[in-house]
Amino acid sequence: xxxxxxxxxxxxxxxxxxxxxxxxxxxxxxxxxxxxxxxxxxxxxxxxxxxxxxxxxxxxxxxxxxxxxxxxxxxxxxxxxxxxxxxxxxxxxxxxxxxxxxxxxxxxxxxxxxxxxxxxxxxxxxxxxxxxxxxxxxxxxxxxxxxxxxxxxxxxxxxxxxxxxxxxxxxxxxxxxxxxxxxxxxxxxxxxxxxxxxxxxxxxxxxxxxxxxxxxxxxxxxxxxxxxxxxxxxxxxxxxxxxx
Numbered sequence: 001x002x003x004x005x006x007x008x009x010x011x012x013x014x015x016x017x018x019x020x021x022x023x024x025x026x027x028x029x030x031x032x033x034x035x036x037x038x039x040x041x042x043x044x045x046x047x048x049x050x051x052x053x054x055x056x057x058x059x060x061x062x063x064x065x066x067x068x069x070x071x072x073x074x075x076x077x078x079x080x081x082x083x084x085x086x087x088x089x090x091x092x093x094x095x096x097x098x099x100x101x102x103x104x105x106x107x108x109x110x111x112x113x114x115x116x117x118x119x120x121x122x123x124x125x126x127x128x129x130x131x132x133x134x135x136x137x138x139x140x141x142x143x144x145x146x147x148x149x150x151x152x153x154x155x156x157x158x159x160x161x162x163x164x165x166x167x168x169x170x171x172x173x174x175x176x177x178x179x180x181x182x183x184x185x186x187x188x189x190x191x192x193x194x195x196x197x198x199x200x201x202x203x204x205x206x207x208x209x210x211x212x213x214x215x216x217x218x219x220x221x222x223x224x225x226x227x228x229x230x231x232x233x234x235x236x237x238x239x240x241x242x243x244x
Contacts, residue, residue: 037067041067
């Protein structure tokens with residue numbers, strides 16, 4: 001009789017213990033589901049480009065295509081990365097993508113190219129366009145000692161990053177900022193990560209979606225990158241509450 005009671009108690013304990021991972025997994029899945037499959041795909045593509053990990057990048061690129069990203073959308077992420085990770089990482093990423101597309105074509109796989117960027121009006125002023133885009137993404141006009149110390153960086157940011165790059169409408173501002181924070185968490189670049197997590201919230205990503213970003217980062221890229229992103233996000237959210 002005593003042995004039956006012990007066995008029954010052990011059975012209850014095992015049931016409870018085995019149920020915990022399932023619950024945790026369900027919560028993680030729910031968090032990740034705040035982003036679409038295409039949006040989730042941007043995260044490891046940007047991260048592994050920033051890291052220069054071509055083997056993992058190749059897998060992330062293939063997954064992105066499988067999840068419905070067009071060739072031009074992925075290409076746009078890889079091109080944008082040079083502004084945050086440098087030309088060597090961006091060019092390595094682009095060459096990795098070319099090799100993957102060649103392999104897929106040889107296998108008879110025809111990937112969707114998707115649309116290219118819309119041309120800017122002939123009378124477009126790139127400085128004005130970039131300044132407007134930067135203000136939209138940041139949520140206010142950019143200011144700070146760094147711009148006074150090195151005025152040319154303000155020119156590069158306004159005219160090139162936010163004008164030439166963000167002016168290309170293949171990706172939305174939300175998608176571009178998602179790629180940016182993924183790269184910054186993977187470099188790492190903590191101060192800039194906090195800044196761009198603020199930008200993510202400013203351009204329309206929700207708190208739940210940013211938590212999903214952290215979950216995808218952990219699942220697809222690594223725990224250290226996710227922990228950095230989570231810490232930065234918590235700081236950003238707390239500061240936004242205090243500033244209200």
